[in-house]
Amino acid sequence: MAASNFLGLRTVIYAAPNLGETKEWYTKALGIEPYFDQPFYVGFNVGGFELGLDPNLPxxxxxxxxxxxxxxxxxxxxxxxxxxxxxxxAIQDVGDGIKVAAIRDPFGNVVGLIENPHVSL
Incomplete structure (x- = not known):
């Protein structure tokens, strides 16, 4: 069997037109400080994956x-x-104990949340 060309999720980047305000909001939402904080990009390590904020992303x-x-x-x-x-x-039970919902952050990005009892990371 051939190895996958995909290694898995690494980074999700959200638009951050006002980087300072967006960084402050995500710091509160995630409960952690960014590990990378520059005027052109802010990165958070969320469970081994990156949530990035880009002020130049439309x-x-x-x-x-x-x-x-x-x-x-x-x-x-x-x-x-x-x-x-x-x-x-709204929160939806999609079966087998898995629940999903999506929110729109104050900056217009749509962010999904999932509770999946079958996956532990």
Whole structure:
């Protein structure tokens, strides 16, 4: 069997037109400080994956949605909403104990959250 050409998720980058404000919001939302903090890019290490903020990336809503794992979807969504995000899609049980939701951060990016009891990282 041939090895996959894909190694797995490494980085998700969100538009950050106001980098300082966006960095502050994501620092609160994630509960961690960025590991890389420059005027052209801010990077957070989230469970071994990178959440990046790029002030030069245009905000474009497309068909791609990235889900970040959370241990408790209800608490995770509420935490993000309390920080000024809005609901993009309500919490849904998609079967087999897996729940998903999506929020829109205060800057217009759509961020997915997933509670999946079958995956532990």
């Amino acid at each position: 905000l474009v809503e497309g068909s791609t949605l990235t889900y970040w794992g959370v241990p408790d979807i209800e608490a995770g969504v509420q935490h993000i909403l309390d920080l000024g995000a809005t609901s993009h899609s």
